[in-house]
Amino acid sequence: xxxxxxxxxxxxxxxxxxxxxxxxxxxxxxxxxxxxxxxxxxxxxxxxxxxxxxxxxxxxxxxxxxxxxxxxxxxxxxxxxxxxxxxxxxxxxxxxxxxxxxxxxxxxxxxxxxxxxxxxxxxxxxxxxxxxxxxxxxxxxxxxxxxxxxxxxxxxxxxxxxxxxxxxxxxxxxxxxxxxxxxxxxxxxxxxxxxxxxxxxxxxxxxxxxxxxxxxxxxxxxxxxxxxxxxxxxxxxxxxxxxxxxxxxxxxxxxxxxxxxxxxxxxxxxxxxxxxxxxxxxxxxxxxxxxxxxxxxxxxxxxxxxxxxxxxxxxxxxxxxxxxx
Amino acid sequence: xxxxxxxxxxxxxxxxxxxxxxxxxxxxxxxxxxxxxxxxxxxxxxxxxxxxxxxxxxxxxxxxxxxxxxxxxxxxxxxxxxxxxxxxxxxxxxxxxxxxxxxxxxxxxxxxxxxxxxxxxxxxxxxxxxxxxxxxxxxxxxxxxxxxxxxxxxxxxxxxxxxxxxxxxxxxxxxxxxxxxxxxxxxxxxxxxxxxxxxxxxxxxxxxxxxxxxxxxxxxxxxxxxxxxxxxxxxxxxxxxxxxxxxxxxxxxxxxxxxxxxxxxxxxxxxxxxxxxxxxxxxxxxxxxxxxxxxxxxxxxxxxxxxxxxxxxxxxxxxxxxxxx
Numbered sequence: 157x158x159x160x161x162x163x164x165x166x167x168x169x170x171x172x173x174x175x176x177x178x179x180x181x182x183x184x185x186x187x188x189x190x191x192x193x194x195x196x197x198x199x200x201x202x203x204x205x206x207x208x209x210x211x212x213x214x215x216x217x218x219x220x221x222x223x224x225x226x227x228x229x230x231x232x233x234x235x236x237x238x239x240x241x242x243x244x245x246x247x248x249x250x251x252x253x254x255x256x257x258x259x260x261x262x263x264x265x266x267x268x269x270x271x272x273x274x275x276x277x278x279x280x281x282x283x284x285x286x287x288x289x290x291x292x293x294x295x296x297x298x299x300x301x302x303x304x305x306x307x308x309x310x311x312x313x314x315x316x317x318x319x320x321x322x323x324x325x326x327x328x329x330x331x332x333x334x335x336x337x338x339x340x341x342x343x344x345x346x347x348x349x350x351x352x353x354x355x356x357x358x359x360x361x362x363x364x365x366x367x368x369x370x371x372x373x374x375x376x377x378x379x380x381x382x383x384x385x386x387x388x389x390x391x392x393x394x395x396x397x398x399x400x401x402x403x404x405x406x407x408x409x410x411x412x413x414x415x416x417x418x419x420x421x422x423x424x425x426x427x428x429x430x431x432x433x434x435x436x437x438x439x440x441x442x443x444x445x446x447x448x449x450x451x452x453x454x455x456x457x458x459x460x461x462x463x464x465x466x467x468x469x470x471x472x473x474x475x476x477x478x479x480x481x
Numbered sequence: 482x483x484x485x486x487x488x489x490x491x492x493x494x495x496x497x498x499x500x501x502x503x504x505x506x507x508x509x510x511x512x513x514x515x516x517x518x519x520x521x522x523x524x525x526x527x528x529x530x531x532x533x534x535x536x537x538x539x540x541x542x543x544x545x546x547x548x549x550x551x552x553x554x555x556x557x558x559x560x561x562x563x564x565x566x567x568x569x570x571x572x573x574x575x576x577x578x579x580x581x582x583x584x585x586x587x588x589x590x591x592x593x594x595x596x597x598x599x600x601x602x603x604x605x606x607x608x609x610x611x612x613x614x615x616x617x618x619x620x621x622x623x624x625x626x627x628x629x630x631x632x633x634x635x636x637x638x639x640x641x642x643x644x645x646x647x648x649x650x651x652x653x654x655x656x657x658x659x660x661x662x663x664x665x666x667x668x669x670x671x672x673x674x675x676x677x678x679x680x681x682x683x684x685x686x687x688x689x690x691x692x693x694x695x696x697x698x699x700x701x702x703x704x705x706x707x708x709x710x711x712x713x714x715x716x717x718x719x720x721x722x723x724x725x726x727x728x729x730x731x732x733x734x735x736x737x738x739x740x741x742x743x744x745x746x747x748x749x750x751x752x753x754x755x756x757x758x759x760x761x762x763x764x765x766x767x768x769x770x771x772x773x774x775x776x777x778x779x780x781x782x783x784x785x786x787x788x789x790x791x792x793x794x795x796x797x798x799x800x801x802x803x804x805x806x
Contacts, residue, residue, distance in 0.1 A: 190523070190530060190806060191523075191806070192522070192523055192803070192804050192805065192806050193518060193519055193520075193521050193522055193523070193611070193612070194518055194519070195518075195802075195804050196518050197517070197518055198515070198516075198517055198518070205515060210802075210804060212804060213803070213804070239798065240772070240786070240787040240789060240798030241801070246801075247801060247803065249801075276804070276805060279804055286518070287518070447565070456799075456801040456802050457802040457804075458802070461565070462565040464565060473564065473565030474781075474799055475565075476566070476571075476572060476574075476781040477520075477535075477781050477782040477783070478517070478538070478572065479517050479520050479535060479537060479538070479601070479604055479782075480517065480601060481515060481516070481517050
């Protein structure tokens with residue numbers, strides 16, 4: 157029996173002996189608008205307003221068998237199922253956080269620029285417009301790390317500036333690694349494109365790039381936290397005002413079903429898997445203890461919530477959506 | 482040490498000996514728009530398009546000590562904490578589901594009408610507008626049960642019609658109970674207002690009210706399921722098209738942290754607590770087994786997801802938000 161039949165049967169068993177109502181049907185109304193609601197979500201962090209903006213997603217038809225270095229594919233597939241997804245694939249989401257500060261509008265990362273070969277990415281422009289955020293009003297972009305899905309949105313397909321008035325803050329150790337021509341020449345073939353993309357995207361901003369160190373105040377009330385491992389200079393950011401705070405995780409985990417549930421898994425994108433795992437456990441433990449609201453770059457929209465410790469890992473408690481900012 | 486200090490310290494420990502960057506601040510940009518994104522979310526159910534619309538919420542400052550009849554207040558408070566909320570209160574959300582069908586636009590319940598004394602309710606009109614849904618285009622309203630937060634949106638404060646072109650389908654056993662003057666006269670004082678509200682809200686629709694029984698097809702492809710207990714005639718609805726389906730739960734649980742996590746708790750709003758519990762377990766078991774997508778009237782927006790069985794109850798796996806309908 158399919159599910160409709162089962163429900164119909166249980167309804168009939170519990171039912172009442174009345175005839176089905178006579179259905180007087182009006183003429184069909186014109187179809188309602190069919191588009192999804194815009195992908196932005198606002199929260200207050202003390203006096204700051206943060207706007208979390210969706211840049212779309214890449215549909216991964218099936219988790220590649222090599223995706224987790226230290227777990228067999230069938231165990232990874234089971235995790236997708238346990239997350240309630242029909243499987244075997246999942247959506248990889250991209251999330252840019254904006255913060256309105258006394259220093260102007262600050263962006264944390266820039267998204268894909270819609271240039272990763274998937275038609276479902278590159279929604280940041282439309283969603284910024286819906287949220288009343290003008291790219292020309294962005295005065296500062298703070299970059300977490302140099303992977304393509306975080307920096308490609310700096311420039312358009314013709315490499316012109318998307319954010320014409322923005323200073324670009326980059327992690328010093330990240331810059332040191334990716335801008336080192338020796339590293340580039342020694343890199344495996346699969347990483348060469350990444351090095352080229354870094355040079356391409358930052359090129360037009362050259363005079364506006366400034367390096368920052370761990371611990372730096374990258375915007376008023378926002379501290380950079382060294383969370384290296386995913387990449388050599390990966391950073392996260394703590395926004396704080398009074399007793400209120402928001403931890404911008406960056407890529408401490410891909411989709412939460414992977415590295416929140418299984419913090420010991422070494423996903424192929426982690427350049428130093430052991431350092432990435434140690435960083436992840438340290439930050440997730442702290443965030444769980446402090447009940448810090450977190451936003452994750454690859455979390456499902458609206459991509460924010462709380463981290464709770466479980467017997468053998470962590471889980472995401474999505475923050476309750478509120479219509480009141 | 483507060484959380485900022487702890488993070489700053491750990492950042493410093495892991496940090497790199499570079500000076501903080503020189504922060505060249507641009508002039509502050511004009512503040513971005515501050516309103517929340519509109520509260521609607523669309524999903525496909527086979528060829529149908531469902532639009533889940535947020536009608537706002539009531540902020541409950543603290544869970545009343547009598548809220549759960551058969552669990553002590555400190556255990557209930559712990560459940561709020563376990564759900565990741567700062568506690569002791571929570572938000573009670575209201576959710577109307579619309580379905581575009583060949584018979585026109587169908588609404589499942591009507592919300593609060595913004596007439597429950599809370600300024601944060603009554604958002605349905607604005608959110609319908611944002612979603613391109615016109616109240617005049619609603620050809621049918623299917624009511625799950627007669628509690629005030631489900632039927633008060635039928636009429637405005639002056640009791641004029643909100644949905645001028647809608648037929649109103651009501652559960653036959655619900656109508657039999659609430660329209661019985663004997664029941665009204667025997668009801669405890671606290672319930673008298675509920676009886677009066679039923680008469681008031683359905684009055685202007687009198688000629689358009691039609692009763693339906695469990696098992697009835699209340700709209701094309703939509704079956705009513707008897708889920709009595711919360712009220713004498715409470716109904717849920719299964720929308721199905723091909724192998725795709727959506728179960729509109731109604732009030733099988735208040736906020737999921739109560740009766741999903743603890744299906745045995747008897748919340749004060751359940752009129753027949755034992756029947757409500759039996760119904761809840763039967764439907765949740767089925768939905769978990771079948772992996773049926775569910776929408777819950779009091780779930781946090783966008784109020785849809787999957788139910789999973791746990792050792793001693795159930796949990797909600799929120800559906801992953803998708804920008805593609």
